[in-house]
Amino acid sequence: MHPAPGGPSPGNHANNVRIDPQQLAMLWQLAARARDAQTEATLGFTVVNETLSLLPYRQAAWWRGTAPGTVAAVSGLPESDPNAPYVQWLGALCRVLARAPETAAPSAADATVAAPTERARAFTAADLAVDPSAAHVVQDWQAWWPEHGLWLPLADRSGRSLGGVVFARDAAWTAVDCALLGELAQVWAHAFAAFGPRPSWFERARVILKPGRQQRRVLIALAIACVIPVRLTVLAPAEVTPKDPFVVRAPLDGVIDRLYVQPNQPVAAGTPLLGLDATTLQSRYALARKDFDTAQEEYRQTAQLAVTDDRNRLDMAERKGKLDQSAVQLDYTAQQLARVRVSAARAGVAVFADPNEWTGKAVAVGEKILLLADPAHVELSAYVPVADNVDVKAGATITLYPKSSPLATYEARIDSVAYRAEPTPDGVLAYRIRATFSDATARPPLGAMGTARIHGNWVPLFYYVLRRPLTLARQWLGW
Structure with a gap:
């Protein structure tokens, strides 16, 4: 049976060290217990x-x-x-052993004892006395410890120190003791490394970029990757909007009485769309009709008297003027009264939000109320934030990913790009882009919203990665 990786193999340390089979079995059990430990505290x-x-x-x-x-x-x-106090003294001792391992070298009398292993190092107070920083440790040695100590450093595969284990007893440490503990040190180090923190990206990069053949390969691969051409892309919110819609506006100042259509309702030409409150106009029309009838009667009477009285002939011109003025006022009021009901000028789909928001609302002449759009005549409107602009030009391709159809995509070609950024409904300063769908037969439904991927120019990979940091650096440094 071959020993497991990291398991006991005393022959690796010394060629002439004889180990008791019972000790070898116990060594195997301790290695298994270390590998089975569930926590770092249990392992310690x-x-x-x-x-x-x-x-x-x-x-x-x-x-x-x-x-x-x-x-x-x-x-x-x-x-x-x-x-x-004892734990603090132990900590000071371990720091001395870990910081200056040469001070923990075995004494001349024990040199043959510690020679079989490079891991376990036997030491005494006299060995530490050569280090001036260990004076306080040597001074308190007799109060806490027996004569002979053994330092067992632990390190992971990359050589990073994980600490160490220190032993003390009255008898000197033998070569067999050092060989057995040296084997256990490998198992303990492997187990403690499993509970320790993972190496950071910086540490991993430092290992990869260690001078040598691997470093040259990595640098060559990075240089090749930096010049790989990639296409600049940017993601922007987009919406399918009507192309060349008919805007229905308020024909005059007034209050909307009711809307006769519902959102997204198809309507034919001449279909009533909305009506304004006509109470005020009806009163004005009735007053204008009364003024017109009065002026007409006065003009008729003056014309009859003018046949026999020359003085009344002079009043006919004035009466005629008042009659014409009242006629114009009556005709204007009648025209306004006829415009309180707005009908569809052409067929399409009524595009607006909620009819309850418009009912009873006061509107001014020319105010936009709704749109009449052709569902088969749509375009794509995207809003590119100023910070994400990649110098988009007309003729570039754009891909729509609608939210309502996660598996569908629609290709379009940019027709125009606004030269000036304007705030969007979300308060983001963005450029508006209009695009026409490439496939005339497969178009998304009107009002569909999603994300648009806008394709820009081809650039090297290093420019694609560093474009945003370079922009921020130039803005901050004022290049």
Whole structure:
């Protein structure tokens, strides 16, 4: 049976190290327990406590290498208190060992002991005394620890430090102890790496761009990708609007009495569309009719008297003028009264929102009320925000993706682009684009709304990616 990856293989560290089969079995069990740990805390507890079944020791602690470094687990304690003096001393010791591994080199007497492994490093207080920054650690050594310590650094596959495990006991560490703990260190490092934070994109990029053949390949691929031609596109809200509609406007000042049609109702030419309140006009017409009848009667009487009286002949011209004025006023009032009902000038579909919004509303002469549109004669209106404009020109293609039909698309060709941006109903400053559908037989229904993809010029990929950042940089720096 071959050992699992990262499992025990003591022969990798030393050629002449003989290991007891029972220790090898226990090593296998500890590796399995480390791989089965569900949380980082469980794994730390297993490392500092259950390793005692493999090797004897008095104290053990796991030091998490995440800056600034903390003692996360201590043997014999369910949870370590970071404010405890012993835990603080352990943290200082681990920082010294991790910061200056050369100070933790084995002494001359123990050099043959630590030689079989590059991971486990035995040390004593005398080994740390050469480092001036470890003076406070050496001073308190006798109060907390036995004579011999063992530092087991942990690192992931990329070499990033994950911390370490430190052991202490009265007896010196043997080559077998270092070999066994060196194998366990690989398993523990792999397990702790699974619970640790994932490397950031910057760290991954730094590994990929590490000088070498891979770096050259990546840079060549990026250079080729930057010059790949792509087409500038922009997404804009769009709506299917009538083309050349007939605008129905208020014929005179007044109040809308009622609308005779419903939204999107097909109407024929001559169909009544709306009516204005005629109460005021009827009163004016009745008054104008009364004035006309009075002026006509006065003119008739004056004409009869003028036959026998020359003085009345002079009044005929004045009476004739008043009669003509009243006739004009009567004719004008009659024409206005005839215009209170508006009929369709041509066939089409009545396009407006809600009839209740217009009923009883006062309108001024010429005010737009509704549209008469031909459903077969439509166009596409898109609104490109100023910030997303890609220098769209007439003749470019545009694709509509209607919201009501997610699987349908409609191609159109741009007819005109507004030279001036205007606010949209949503308050966004945008250019209005009008386009004609390419397929005369397949057109979306009138009023359909969706998103339009507008196609611009062909540009290199690096320009496509950096276009918006360059625009913002120029606006901010004033290039």
